[in-house]
Every structure is written in structure tokens, then in C-alpha cells.
Amino acid sequence: MIARVGLAAVCGAGGQDVITLRGITWDHPRGRQPLEETADFYADRFGVRVEWSARSLKDFGDAPIDALAERYDIIILDHPHVGIALTGRRPLLPLDTYIDPADLQTLAGQSAGPSHESYMLAGHQWALGNDGAMQAGSRRTDLGSFDWPGDWESVMALGTELTKGVSRLAIPLAPTDAVCSFISLCAGRDGMNEPARCFVKHDVGLWALGVLQRLLEVCHPQSPHWNPIAMYEHMSTHDDVAYCPLAFCYTNYSRTGFRPRQIAFGPVPQPRGSVLGGAGLGVSARCRHPREACNYGLWLCSAAVQRGLYVRHGGQPGNIEAWRDDAADEVTGGFFSGTRQVIENAFVRPRHVGWPAFQEWAGNTIRSTLLSRSDHAACLRAVESRYQQSLDAVEP
Known part of the structure; x- marks a missing residue:
């Protein structure tokens, strides 16, 4: 070319x-x-x-x-x-x-x-x-013989089961990852940008926050402080994280010799909508x-x-x-063979000029709501209001 x-x-x-x-x-x-x-x-x-x-x-x-x-x-x-x-x-x-x-x-x-x-x-x-790239599932195949969970209830069941042993479930919940995981969950249920100028359907948004809150209950305690890189660095050098259902994927960690232990990447527990x-x-x-x-x-x-x-x-x-x-x-x-279907069904975030500032604000708001166990409906109303403001921004 x-x-x-x-x-x-x-x-x-x-x-x-x-x-x-x-x-x-x-x-x-x-x-x-x-x-x-x-x-x-x-x-x-x-x-x-x-x-x-x-x-x-x-x-x-x-x-x-x-x-x-x-x-x-x-x-x-x-x-x-x-x-x-x-x-x-x-x-x-x-x-x-x-x-x-x-x-x-x-x-x-x-x-x-x-x-x-x-x-x-x-x-x-x-x-x-x-x-x-997109958010994908990841696991240490040497830390368990479980199948890739196919839905979020199966993820919860696996997370609960893993708490009985040494290795845990994890999900990075640094602010950017908190909002992107929220979006993935909502997009998987066709809940994004419907109706026009709306960030997320209210009932779908409440469900997604509920899933993230439940995940936090069974996750590795460092999950709220990790971004994907920090989680994969830990996951590839320690043996206390067996599975992550949703995080931006990095092929480096699946390669022989990049880190002491290889990470396998695969599907997310929903058929579409990964960010x-x-x-x-x-x-x-x-x-x-x-x-x-x-x-x-x-x-x-x-x-x-x-x-x-x-x-x-x-x-x-x-x-x-x-x-x-x-x-x-x-x-x-x-x-690539493990994740190709995930990227082919990925969800594209909004790209208006006000989005980057909104994403940063929403990530901090969602994360703080989850950590403080604050009211999910109030969080969702605040996020929706700020999103409406972002649509009218003319400069970043």
C-alpha cells in the first residue's frame, strides 16, 4: 500500500x-x-x-x-x-x-x-x-481446571468457590477500568446510548453496578488498586490470582519467557459488547x-x-x-485464536470532544461508589447528568 x-x-x-x-x-x-x-x-x-x-x-x-x-x-x-x-x-x-x-x-x-x-x-x-485490543477474559491455566465462565452468574459462582482456596478472582478497578467494565456490562445487554443522547438505560446501568459490586466481594483485595498492567504483572509473578473475567488484554503476558508464568486470554462471560x-x-x-x-x-x-x-x-x-x-x-x-471473536464483537465508546473528560470523571465516580457501597441509583443519576453535559462540550 x-x-x-x-x-x-x-x-x-x-x-x-x-x-x-x-x-x-x-x-x-x-x-x-x-x-x-x-x-x-x-x-x-x-x-x-x-x-x-x-x-x-x-x-x-x-x-x-x-x-x-x-x-x-x-x-x-x-x-x-x-x-x-x-x-x-x-x-x-x-x-x-x-x-x-x-x-x-x-x-x-x-x-x-x-x-x-x-x-x-x-x-x-x-x-x-x-x-x-478489547476487554477480554484471562486465567492461569495451571491454577485450576475450570472452564471459561459463560455468564456473570457463573463468574460469581467461580469467584465464591475460589475464595475457599489460595487463588482468587480479580478484576482491575482503577478509574478507567471501572467505567470501561461498566460500559462492557451495559453494552452486552444492549443498554448503551439508548435512547439517543442517553448514556445508558437506567435498569441496565443498575444491573451493571450490581454485578461490579458483587464481584468486589469475591475479588483479590488489590483489585480496586490495579489497572490491567498492574494486575497482569502480579498475575504472572504470583499464584494468588487464577482468573479475571474482564480487562484490557495484553498479548505480551501470553508469550513464553515474557514473565515467569504465562497468562491465557479468552472470552468474556457475555456474547458481545466488550469495550x-x-x-x-x-x-x-x-x-x-x-x-x-x-x-x-x-x-x-x-x-x-x-x-x-x-x-x-x-x-x-x-x-x-x-x-x-x-x-x-x-x-x-x-x-489471537482465543480472543478473535471477542474483538470482532467489541463496542466502540463515544468519541465526542467531551468524552475523555467525562470518562475520567465517571471512572472516579463509579469506583468510589463501589468502594464506599454508596447508593447505585444516585451514582447513575450523577453519571447520566455529567454525560449530558459532555455532549454539549465544544473544547476538551
């Missing part, structure tokens, strides 16, 4: 000086390694080098991207942030103005679930889905070499690179061809 100017235009042939682009990703081997480890490869062949920096997982999920667009050419971003592209700040380049429509159509057809589509808004493609995660490659509107940046994005997101170099260097591709590849599946300990 090529941008409209063609990859040949940026190849480093004939002694041409190397163009340097600055990129910002997020700080985890999954976010950094496949980008950093392929930088020399790309520079040697195409005369363009991307120098990468990283920000925290929390800033990746919650912090506005307009300030990053002032300092970096390429931004790895979360799809709920694309709404800022429509504000007066216009920090992102509409990639469809530089990339051939046929190439975008190819990537759309190769998208891992709704990854590619999640970066399209108001008729423009604001990022390319280089990383694919989409992942990351997309956006280009700053202030980038001095937009065609080169777009060409790099097309190369990085191509099926050949995603199922090859990207996976080998610890990446979690946004291209479904990698999820279907037997060699990639073997490298990742069956991660």
Missing part, C-alpha cells in the same frame, strides 16, 4: 538525507517495542526515521492530545480522543487527504473488529489502527512531512508488517490478518 505520493518518493536512495519524525506512544513494551525495534529497519529502507517517546497509560487514556500535536509529528492515540479533531484547535491531520482511498479501504477490510472504523469521524479518517481498546496512529496537523508520516503509517499497519515484524517485536496488531495467522498465534501462546 502507498500514500498518494508513493513510498518510492521517500525511499532513502541516492544518498538522500534521512528525514526524522518525532513520535509519542504509551509506556509499555506492547506500545513501545514494535515501534522502537523497527525504526532502524524502516529508516534503512525508506529514508525516514521515527524517534519515539512514551507517556503513561493513564495519560494515553485520559489526557488531551492537542498539546502533544504541538511537539510530535506522529501520535499513538486512543480512539475516544478523535473528537478533538473537530474542534477549532484541529490538532490532527485528516489522513484521507493524503492516503489513497483504495489503501484506506484495504485497511478497513483488514480491521481487527471495529479498530479501523473507530478512528473515522465526520467523514474523515483521523488515525490508522496499528494496535488492536474496544487498542491504539491508532495519527499525524499532527503541524507535521512538516505529512506524506512521509502517512506512508510510515501505511507500512506499519499493513498485513505483512503486522503479522510479521510487529508481532515478533511484542506488538498486538490492529490488522485482523495477524489475528488469523497461525505463526503469530503460536508466538503469542494462542492469544
Whole structure:
């Protein structure tokens, strides 16, 4: 695939000086390694080098991207942030103005679930889905012979049974994870955004808060303090967490040798609605070499690179061809075959400009309600009211 100017235009042939682009990703081997480890490869062949920096997982999920667009050419971003592209700040380049429509159509057809589509808004493609993820189930297969629970009552029963032994159920409930798990539960019951401008159906929202409250009763005591990375780090180095029903997945932890113990990833206890995660490659509107940046994005997101170099260097591709590849599946300990159906049925969060600030507020509110055992109906009313306000926001 090529941008409209063609990859040949940026190849480093004939002694041409190397163009340097600055990129910002997020700080985890999954976010950094496949980008950093392929930088020399790309520079040697195409005369363009991307120098990468990283920000925290929390800033990746919650912090506005307009300030990053002032300092970096390429931004790895979360799809709920694309709404800022429509504000007066216009920090992102509409990639469809530089990339051939046929190439975008190819990537759309190769998208891992709704990854590619999640970066399209108001008729423009604001990022390319280089990383694919969603909330999934996870377990230590050496800590029990139970089947993957198929519904939430089965999860509760398993959680209760596990309290009798050494290993427990866990679910990360840091603020972002609290609100995303709430959304997954609601989306699994078709409770999101119905009717129009409503965040969640009231009865479904009450049910979801009730499920999370019950889970907290049987979870590992550190669950409220964990994000997915912290939980997987613990889960892969200790033997007191056997199963998690819902958390953003990381293929690194299913690979042999990444940590002392492997984690298996699989289905969630509902047929659909798991919240989409992942990351997309956006280009700053202030980038001095937009065609080169777009060409790099097309190369990085191509099926050949995603199922090859990207996976080998610890990446979690946004291209479904990698999820279907037997060699990639073997490298990742069956991660892709175990979770492909989950990402194909994932739920895309709202992407209006007020969403990131709302998500941060709602996550803190839901988490504090669960920890204090406060009134669920009052929490839901407050969340709904704040969501209505977020819809009318014109700036982040």
C-alpha cells in the first residue's frame, strides 16, 4: 500500500538525507517495542526515521492530545480522543487527504473488529489502527481446571468457590477500568446510548453496578488498586490470582519467557459488547512531512508488517490478518485464536470532544461508589447528568 505520493518518493536512495519524525506512544513494551525495534529497519529502507517517546497509560487514556500535536509529528492515540479533531484547535491531520482511498479501504477490510472504523469521524479518517485490543477474559491455566465462565452468574459462582482456596478472582478497578467494565456490562445487554443522547438505560446501568459490586466481594483485595498492567504483572509473578473475567488484554503476558508464568486470554462471560481498546496512529496537523508520516503509517499497519515484524517485536496488531495467522498465534501462546471473536464483537465508546473528560470523571465516580457501597441509583443519576453535559462540550 502507498500514500498518494508513493513510498518510492521517500525511499532513502541516492544518498538522500534521512528525514526524522518525532513520535509519542504509551509506556509499555506492547506500545513501545514494535515501534522502537523497527525504526532502524524502516529508516534503512525508506529514508525516514521515527524517534519515539512514551507517556503513561493513564495519560494515553485520559489526557488531551492537542498539546502533544504541538511537539510530535506522529501520535499513538486512543480512539475516544478523535473528537478533538473537530474542534477549532484541529490538532490532527485528516489522513484521507493524503492516503489513497483504495489503501484506506484495504485497511478497513483488514480491521481487527471495529479498530479501523473507530478512528473515522465526520467523514474523515483521523488515525490508522496499528494496535488492536478489547476487554477480554484471562486465567492461569495451571491454577485450576475450570472452564471459561459463560455468564456473570457463573463468574460469581467461580469467584465464591475460589475464595475457599489460595487463588482468587480479580478484576482491575482503577478509574478507567471501572467505567470501561461498566460500559462492557451495559453494552452486552444492549443498554448503551439508548435512547439517543442517553448514556445508558437506567435498569441496565443498575444491573451493571450490581454485578461490579458483587464481584468486589469475591475479588483479590488489590483489585480496586490495579489497572490491567498492574494486575497482569502480579498475575504472572504470583499464584494468588487464577482468573479475571474482564480487562484490557495484553498479548505480551501470553508469550513464553515474557514473565515467569504465562497468562491465557479468552472470552468474556457475555456474547458481545466488550469495550474496544487498542491504539491508532495519527499525524499532527503541524507535521512538516505529512506524506512521509502517512506512508510510515501505511507500512506499519499493513498485513505483512503486522503479522510479521510487529508481532515478533511484542506488538498486538490492529490488522485482523495477524489475528488469523497461525505463526503469530503460536508466538503469542494462542492469544489471537482465543480472543478473535471477542474483538470482532467489541463496542466502540463515544468519541465526542467531551468524552475523555467525562470518562475520567465517571471512572472516579463509579469506583468510589463501589468502594464506599454508596447508593447505585444516585451514582447513575450523577453519571447520566455529567454525560449530558459532555455532549454539549465544544473544547476538551
